[in-house]
Amino acid sequence: MKKYIxxxxxxxxxxxxxxxxxxxxxxxxxxxxSKGNGGGEKITKNGKTVGYALxxxxxxxxxxxxxxxxxxxxxxxxxxxxxxxxxxxxxxKEVQSRIDTLLKYNPGIKKSDIPADMVTASGxxxxxxxxxxxxAIQIRRVxxxxxxxxxxxxELVAMNTLKPFMGMFGPSSVNVLKLNLALxxx
Amino acid sequence: MNTxxxxxxxxxxxxLVIAIPLGKYLAKVxxxxxxxxxxxxxxxxxxxxxxxxxxxxxxxxxQQLKALLTINILWLFYGFFVLIFQDKxxxxxxxxxxxxxxxxxxxxxxxxxxxxxxHYSGESGVSYLTQQYVLMFLQFVSAxxxxxxxxxxxxxxxxxxxxxxxxxxxxxxxxITRLLLPLSLVVALILxxxxxxxxxxxxxxxxxxxxxTVHVSxxxxxxxxxxxxxxTNGGGxxxxxxxxxxxxxxxxxxxxxMMAQTIIPLAMIIAFGYFIRRKKLAWTIFGVMTIGLFxxxxxxxxxxxxxxxxxxxxxxxxxTGAMEGKEVRFGPAATAYWSTLTTVISTGSVNGMHxxxxxxxxxxxxxxxxxxxxxxxxxxxxxxxxIYLIVAVFISGLMVGRTPxxxxxxxxxxxxxxxxxxxxxxxxxxxxxxxxxxxxxxxHGDAAxxxxxxxxxxxxxxxxxxxxxYEMTSSNANNGSxxxxxxxxxxxxxxxxxIVIFLGRFLPIIGPVAIAGLLGAKKFIPESAGxxxxxxxxxxxMTFAVILVLNALSYFPALALGPLAEYFTMLK
Numbered sequence: 001m002k003k004y005i006x007x008x009x010x011x012x013x014x015x016x017x018x019x020x021x022x023x024x025x026x027x028x029x030x031x032x033x034s035k036g037n038g039g040g041e042k043i044t045k046n047g048k049t050v051g052y053a054l055x056x057x058x059x060x061x062x063x064x065x066x067x068x069x070x071x072x073x074x075x076x077x078x079x080x081x082x083x084x085x086x087x088x089x090x091x092x093k094e095v096q097s098r099i100d101t102l103l104k105y106n107p108g109i110k111k112s113d114i115p116a117d118m119v120t121a122s123g124x125x126x127x128x129x130x131x132x133x134x135x136a137i138q139i140r141r142v143x144x145x146x147x148x149x150x151x152x153x154x155e156l157v158a159m160n161t162l163k164p165f166m167g168m169f170g171p172s173s174v175n176v177l178k179l180n181l182a183l184x185x186x
Numbered sequence: 187m188n189t190x191x192x193x194x195x196x197x198x199x200x201x202l203v204i205a206i207p208l209g210k211y212l213a214k215v216x217x218x219x220x221x222x223x224x225x226x227x228x229x230x231x232x233x234x235x236x237x238x239x240x241x242x243x244x245x246x247x248x249q250q251l252k253a254l255l256t257i258n259i260l261w262l263f264y265g266f267f268v269l270i271f272q273d274k275x276x277x278x279x280x281x282x283x284x285x286x287x288x289x290x291x292x293x294x295x296x297x298x299x300x301x302x303x304x305h306y307s308g309e310s311g312v313s314y315l316t317q318q319y320v321l322m323f324l325q326f327v328s329a330x331x332x333x334x335x336x337x338x339x340x341x342x343x344x345x346x347x348x349x350x351x352x353x354x355x356x357x358x359x360x361x362i363t364r365l366l367l368p369l370s371l372v373v374a375l376i377l378x379x380x381x382x383x384x385x386x387x388x389x390x391x392x393x394x395x396x397x398x399t400v401h402v403s404x405x406x407x408x409x410x411x412x413x414x415x416x417x418t419n420g421g422g423x424x425x426x427x428x429x430x431x432x433x434x435x436x437x438x439x440x441x442x443x444m445m446a447q448t449i450i451p452l453a454m455i456i457a458f459g460y461f462i463r464r465k466k467l468a469w470t471i472f473g474v475m476t477i478g479l480f481x482x483x484x485x486x487x488x489x490x491x492x493x494x495x496x497x498x499x500x501x502x503x504x505x506t507g508a509m510e511g512k513e514v515r516f517g518p519a520a521t522a523y524w525s526t527l528t529t530v531i532s533t534g535s536v537n538g539m540h541x542x543x544x545x546x547x548x549x550x551x552x553x554x555x556x557x558x559x560x561x562x563x564x565x566x567x568x569x570x571x572x573i574y575l576i577v578a579v580f581i582s583g584l585m586v587g588r589t590p591x592x593x594x595x596x597x598x599x600x601x602x603x604x605x606x607x608x609x610x611x612x613x614x615x616x617x618x619x620x621x622x623x624x625x626x627x628x629x630h631g632d633a634a635x636x637x638x639x640x641x642x643x644x645x646x647x648x649x650x651x652x653x654x655x656y657e658m659t660s661s662n663a664n665n666g667s668x669x670x671x672x673x674x675x676x677x678x679x680x681x682x683x684x685i686v687i688f689l690g691r692f693l694p695i696i697g698p699v700a701i702a703g704l705l706g707a708k709k710f711i712p713e714s715a716g717x718x719x720x721x722x723x724x725x726x727x728m729t730f731a732v733i734l735v736l737n738a739l740s741y742f743p744a745l746a747l748g749p750l751a752e753y754f755t756m757l758k
Contacts (some may be wrong), residue, residue, distance in 0.1 A: 001254065008257035011237035012264070015362070018233075019326050020319045024369060024384075024409040027374045027419040029409065031384035038378055040404055040432060042392075044587035052402060054381050054431040057394040065505040068514070077309050077389060077401040079426035079513040083276065086494045089757050091510075095499060119269030119502060120510040123429030123521075123538045129514035133503070142709040149504035159383075166377065169193035170437035171506060171517035171636065180395055 001041065005040040041175065045184070051177050052076070056128040059180060062105060063145035065130070065138050068117055069098055072125035074170045082121040097117050102137070129173035132161055156182050190456035191518035196544035197441045205449040208319060209456025209468075215364050216337045216357060217344075217461060226363050233359055242384050244350035247703025250338045251696055253354040254331060258298055258692075261327065265294040265320045268548035269312075277454040278313035279388030280403070282287045285311070285601050286636075292680035292687075297321055298564060300328035302414070302421030302534055303657075309403040309425055314386060320352040321421060322410045326370075329417025329450075332565030335363075335695050336454055338460045339572060342706030343593050349707045350693035365450070366416055381435035384408040385525035389574045393459065407432055407674035415446035420534030421668045428524075429513055429536040440537060442706055444524055451561040454568050457698070464593070467721040471571065471661035474529070474726050478560035478733070482550045483526040489546040490522040490722065495756055511539030522547065524709075529554035532563035534666030539553065541644065541653065541669040545756060548652055555663040556741050557733055563664060566691075569698040576605040576701060577722065578729040582718055591718060593704040608697040613740035624651065626678060644671025646757065654747035658682060662690035 031038030050073040051057050058074040071082035084091035098119040099111065115133040134153075135157045143150040145176045161181040164170050194479045197617065214221045234241055245253065269290035270277065273283050285293065289305055296303045297320070305314060334357035341351040342740070378384040383404045390402040407423035411433050414421055428434040428443055452516070459468020493504030507518030516524075521538035528535055540551055554560065559570035576592065580602050590597040626633070631640030643650035649713025653669040660667055660685040669676070711717075717727060 001256070004253050004256040004261070007237055007239055007253075008260045011239065011257065011355065011359075013235070014233050014236045014695060015325060016319065017278060017326065019362070019367070019749060020323050024318055024322070024406050025372065027378060027409050028384045028386060028406055029380040034379045035381065035384075038383060038408075038453065039387045039390075040383045040402070045395070050395050051400075054435050054463075055402065056431070057396070057400060058398055059396055059721075061396060063426075074398075074400070075401045076361075077308065078307065079424050079430045080307070081426065081429065081542060083539055083541035083644050083669070084510065085648070085671070085752070086508070086510070086544055087496060087649060089644045090643075092496050092500075095497060099500060099502060104437055106338055109303075111238060112503055114502045116497060116502060116504040116506070116509040117514050118507075119497075120512075123511045123513050123536070124424075124426035124431060126426070126431055126433055127513050129507070133505070134514075139351035161223055164189040165193070165437040165441075168189055169196055169441070170189055170520060171514065173514045174644070176394065184395070 010093055011064070041048065043181065045181065050181075053175050054128060056126050057177060060140055062179045062184070065135060065142060069119065069121045070125040070127075071121045076126060079124045079126055081123045081125060093183060096140055106137055107121050107142045108140055113137050128177060130176055132172055132174060135174045142183070146183065152186070153183070190517045193274055193437065193441070193520055194523040197444050200441070201445045201452065202539050204445065205452035205455055208449055210268070210451055210460055212365065213460035215360055216340065216457070219597055223364050223368070230359055230363055233363070234355070239355045241353045241356040242362035243353055245354055246349045246701055247338065247342070247350065247351055250351055250354045250697055254335060254695070258331060260295055261298050261324060265297065265324065266290050266370055268316060268320050269293055272313045272316045275313065275315050281314070282310055282313050287675060288677045288680040290334060292684040295326040295684045296666065296686050297421060298314065298328055299687045300332060300417065300532070301418055301661065301664040301687045301691065302419045303661055303668065303687065304666070308423050314405055317410060317423065319405060323420040324422065325413045325417045326362055327709045329366055329413070329419065329564040330358050332563055332695070333361040333365070333450070333454065334358040334697055336564070336565035336568050338699050339413045339548035339569065340458055340704040343462045343703035346594065346710035347707065351703065351706070354583070356487070363483035366413065369414040369446070370409070370415050371443060373416060376442055377408040377411055377439055380439050381409040382411060382432055382439070390458055404432070411443070411445070414535060415443050415533065417445055418449060418451060418531050418533045420528065423536060428535050429539065429650045435517055437520070440520055440524075444527055447531055447535065448527060448561065450564050451567045454565060458568060462740030463592070464721065470726045475560045475571070475728050478557070479526065479530055479729070482530060482554050482560070483523065486526050486550045487519060487522045490518045491543040492544075494544065499634070500694050508544055515539065517745055525551055526554060529665060530560040530562070531567065532558060532665045534660065534665050536667050537570060537668060540656070540667055541671045545649070545749045545753035548656070549681035549745055549753070552656060552659055552745060552749065553737065553741070555659045555665050556616070556737050558612070558663040559733075566664070566695065567673045570694060572698045572702070573605050573608050573694070573728055574733050575611060576726070578732040579718065579720065580605070581732060582725065582728055586718070588716060588718070591711060592720065593711065594703060594710045595706065595708045596711065601701045601704055603622060604697050604701050608694055609736060611689065615690055616655070616658045616741070617744060618656045619661070619682055619686055621657070621679070622682070623654045627654070635678060636676035639678070642673045644673070648748055648752040652752065655744055655748050658686060660688040664691050686757050
């Protein structure tokens, strides 16, 4: 028994060095060559960081495309979903009020145009994307608020749409931050 | 064809393409045959030397278990002390506080047991030191513990009669050097180059396009996410686990993470067959498990892709499926596939919130964890399945009126007793645990705990009951996912699930290893016309029936009160 205890202690110490120093430091070191140097890719505007490429952020003004509802108000230091069950009455009321808000601010759209992702909270609360349909219903509002041609906005949406992986796998999506940056640059 | 469906089909096929050769490779590694990774031998020799281990020393099953338990208990003490003193230790750039003793108790058992149930949130609850030197460390070694225990079982059936089952330390170290570490390196780098943070920089702050100040948690996440999947651990770096865009940046990384959590459990089945020179048996087991996987996956897909009926009534469009708690870049199909994988294999990582999935999806998730052996966790999945096999052998033996045999060894009273205890343990822990929790919720709602029992549940009605049932089921299965709406960081849930995880981990390791050790030592009976063959379709069907009947009898009432009741109320 005593032999196993001593072997366990020594083996643990050796493995701590291998698994907690050698392995992660190697990855961190090689990761320096990745975009964002292994610290997350940043997006800058006029030399200032305005966000991370992968993280969604809150947009509420009419001249920006809005992202999905977030259970944590896009707090990137405390990710979480709503964890609301599908039959929860309070949750269903919340969804109804999101539908009403979208209908109010996006003239000309019908209820049946609204895709589920625009009225449901994401898993992380930081979802950077919306569906193509989610962008489509906002085009008229954004164009009006910015006083530009709807066609132009439509083009920008198309340019910022990410097609399925390799054209075959998974859904397509629109990155909200990149789209809004492109709008600001017009 | 729908690109969301082609995505999951491609993922499954790619998994097979990797897992099958990996299984053959593992069989050779553990048999000590020549393989291309033998250039790592000097590293292993160095580890043995520094640890004072002589791998030529043969152990019997009792010694194997002693070594296994000794080192696991050591990790419990080591981790517990780091967790309660993490605020005073270095590598805490975000200045996160120490854990309370009950939370530390839960967390350390959970990680030693390969469960990774998390009652804290990664961003605010742990330091970088804890993330790497305790949690990630345990993700490696707990997976290696499971694999090594399974190899002990392999050993018992390789030779005709034997009590010498190899050296535990050798299996354990090789699981790390020849399997977990190299694969983790590959997966971690794929993640890093797709955007997951890997450096040691602390929190960042920026002003968003709209003018809000945003704080961003970062840190060496890629390293941990690689092993959390390969080792079927599931404990995420960030609170939202693999739904977080940093943990799982794109559809590609999502495919990689799904493959990473499936390949080792699959490879272990193949390795078993090649190791004991009964390939057909391995393919039979693989067949039963895969059919089981699909029987859970298909209805899950159908209920998620159908969308939420309550939202459909409101008149919006749910063309792709239910979206609450899911991410747009993965879509409902890949999230449904993940939810099945992570519950059949005891990973417990999530790329979407299970609490928000449809009632029937919740049912399949729960059932997958109750069965806990359609592939199952690293090594332990096979150990769980072994218990079902022994029960099936026993029942078949009774049916034909012959002494039951398994691979040439008589299965007698002692082995059956152990198998029966392990079989009964799961329903006992899950149902008794949920019953106690429900009692406290209804009768002692005002208890002065960190979260008062009356405020435990995030959702009313039947779904609330499912939250408690899920927590206990996940703990017993060493899964670690949760219906995360549950207010679980308080003394009741920390202690109760801690105990359930501990018993649900170690007894199902001790039991099968003991049975295998006892059987392996018995006289070998050559095959004859009267032998019950365990690698036939008939026997596979028998095993499948045993699994279904045992689980249906144990859990149907509880499942009827939770997800089924919710489903039928939503139909109204």
